[in-house]
Amino acid sequence: MxxxxxxxxxxxxxxxxxxxxxxxxxxxxxxxxxxxxxxxxxxxxxxxxxxxxxxxxxxxxxxxxxxxxxxxxxxxxxxxxxxLGSLYAQARPARRHLPTALAALAEATGETASFWIRQGDDRLCLARVRSPSPIRDDLSEGALLPLPAGAGGRILSAADPRALGVVATFGERNPETAAVAAAVFGPGGALAGALGISGPRARIEARAEEFRTLVAAGAAELTRRLGGDLR
Amino acid sequence: MxxxxxxxxxxxxxxxxxxxxxxxxxxxxxxxxxxxxxxxxxxxxxxxxxxxxxxxxxxxxxxxxxxxxxxxxxxxxxxxxxxLGSLYAQARPARRHLPTALAALAEATGETASFWIRQGDDRLCLARVRSPSPIRDDLSEGALLPLPAGAGGRILSAADPRALGVVATFGERNPETAAVAAAVFGPGGALAGALGISGPRARIEARAEEFRTLVAAGAAELTRRLGGDLR
DNA sequence: AACGTCGTTCCAATAGACGGAACACCCGGT
DNA sequence: ACCGGGTGTTCCGTCTATTGGAACGACGTT
The missing domain is CATH 1.10.10.10 (Winged helix-like DNA-binding domain superfamily/Winged helix DNA-binding domain)
Structure with a gap:
């Protein structure tokens, strides 16, 4: 029946x-x-x-x-x-190393540095250090952005983040903004998140190659700190 | 009946x-x-x-x-x-001014500076800036402490915080720790929270009077920034 | 092998959540 | 002053949706 x-x-x-x-x-x-x-x-x-x-x-x-x-x-x-949000953040092993990693990146580049994790069809900003410049990408911790757009989003939505390397986007999320991001891995080779910088398009275009190197180095260092698998 | x-x-x-x-x-x-x-x-x-x-x-x-x-x-x-926790924090008008206020206080005193609000029978740390010293009160944002103990707790549980002025406690919350705190007020004269410093007892005892002045000044400045009523 | 502990699924019974109606209220418009 | 549309709030009967066991399989330990 x-x-x-x-x-x-x-x-x-x-x-x-x-x-x-x-x-x-x-x-x-x-x-x-x-x-x-x-x-x-x-x-x-x-x-x-x-x-x-x-x-x-x-x-x-x-x-x-x-x-x-x-x-x-x-x-x-x-x-x-x-x-509860603070308890969540404290439980993340990444969280402990983020302030120093982001501060170093923000200092070296002069742009806003941030770290993102995937959350469903969005990405969540776990931490950021603002650029010292008054003209900057002024995003906040806890910000939720649609996943696919922007350099960080590309990393987090990629089928194989390892194949991507460093990603730079210009005016993708926002016409006036550009960003450079790279994947960070945790133990076991799992994707831990995306580390990157963002700021006004012109400033980033002018030093794109230099920033790619700095972001790649920052992501590699953070991966190492997390006990992550680089390759 | x-x-x-x-x-x-x-x-x-x-x-x-x-x-x-x-x-x-x-x-x-x-x-x-x-x-x-x-x-x-x-x-x-x-x-x-x-x-x-x-x-x-x-x-x-x-x-x-x-x-x-x-x-x-x-x-x-x-x-x-x-x-959600980040959204809460952003909605608090105090939150915007806390980083600078706490950084200034931590810099001037060399101790960990923090800001607390009351939450039922506990108090919640909304923000903190750590002391540069390796020996320090190492508390975290989001920390929840029992209300009555400690300088900050005294402020938040006082019947009339305005009458208290600056409060200093030595070894109350923890035998090895001391703290100095003062009330911060918001618009309308409502208690917005408690601003203070905490650290090893000996260091704070040695400079107690100086710290009282610094904390009082910091709390007054923060109150002013919040558009609060001082008297 | 036998046991204890773990996480998981299923389902009938009923506690308890739902949502509509009705209420008091404050404004602004005429 | 009077009304109308908008608030937020309380109440209560209906029936849905939650509960809390029992029963199960999978580990790990003794």
Missing amino acids: LDSTDRPAPDRAAPDGVAAVHRALSLLFAFREGEATLTLAEIAARTGHYKSTILRLLGTLEQARCVERQPDGSWALGPMLFR | LDSTDRPAPDRAAPDGVAAVHRALSLLFAFREGEATLTLAEIAARTGHYKSTILRLLGTLEQARCVERQPDGSWALGPMLFR
Whole structure:
């Protein structure tokens, strides 16, 4: 007795898992860069959930300090997320070596240096050291960029990052920006992330060859520090 | 008709809210400082939940990249938490001014400078700049300390922080450590957090008066930058 | 080989989440 | 002043979705 008719439509993205948790997390993901607070109505519009449902979930998240209610009634992300995020960062072996590696690269190039890991179809900036120049690529830790674009993205989405070597892109992610990046590997030869620099296109074009060398050396050094397999 | 008998016992910690979300978050809170990964059994022991329940919740959290499954089957916190934590930090107006304020204080004193906010019965380190000295208070961003202890804790748990002025403690949080802290205020005169330094007791005792002045000046300057009310 | 411990899957029962309706509220417009 | 559209909030019956065992296979140890 095979009843193929009343299948509950597993079309796509079967949202497997605990629905209430998915909903609660979707509230957190409603917050975007540069938005300190959101109102209930905004959250409802973005997530598509009923306001009563949202309020109940927000109350739960608030108890855990994952969100904070503002005096004016609007909602903001809570400090517990910062704590959990810090615990994540500390658990990454790479994290310990990033400040020095990035500072050295930023110093040598005069551009903003950053380290990226893949996260699904995006890439996440784990750490960065800003260029000393006032004209610079002013990105933040925690920034989330679409995966394929930019030098770092090329590395993280490559089928074989080892074959790529150093990648330089000019105006790919942003017309005025250029970037140079190279892969960093961890123990066992696994891709640990992408190390690179980014800045105004003209400055990087002018010293492209020099920067390729510096980024390659920085990535190799960081790989070595992580106990990674270079070849 | 006052029936005082069958009250549903509001003893303490009435777990109001969505149970599934509470449970899921409790899994994240099972992770502690310095523990990169946990096994299912460890999480079960700490949270007291059934393994089947935990596995289902972890699966949901994994889809959202709030946890990551390691190749060996154990579990770690996920990168999405880092992103959310970064968004929280960026939303804090204080955050923008902290690096320079802390760097200046660390430079002037030679000790580790840090900034703390209250979070329930704990205090959370939002940012810190390490002392250049090899012997130093080596705390991390995201560190969570019990509220009452230490100079920063005194500030954050004071009934009237304004009355306290600069607080110095010697060996309170840790016998070998001393700290000097002062309150920072935001717009409207609300307590924004505590700014301070900490380091080996002997070094701080030797220059206590000087440090009090420096910390007070740093806190006043930071308050000014935040558009805060000083008096 | 026997045991303990681990992670994993399955499913019926029911606790508990959902979502709609109804409410109080604050503004701005007319 | 009166209304209208927009807030945020509470309440409660329905039924879905979560739970928590039991049962299983796979390791590792004794």
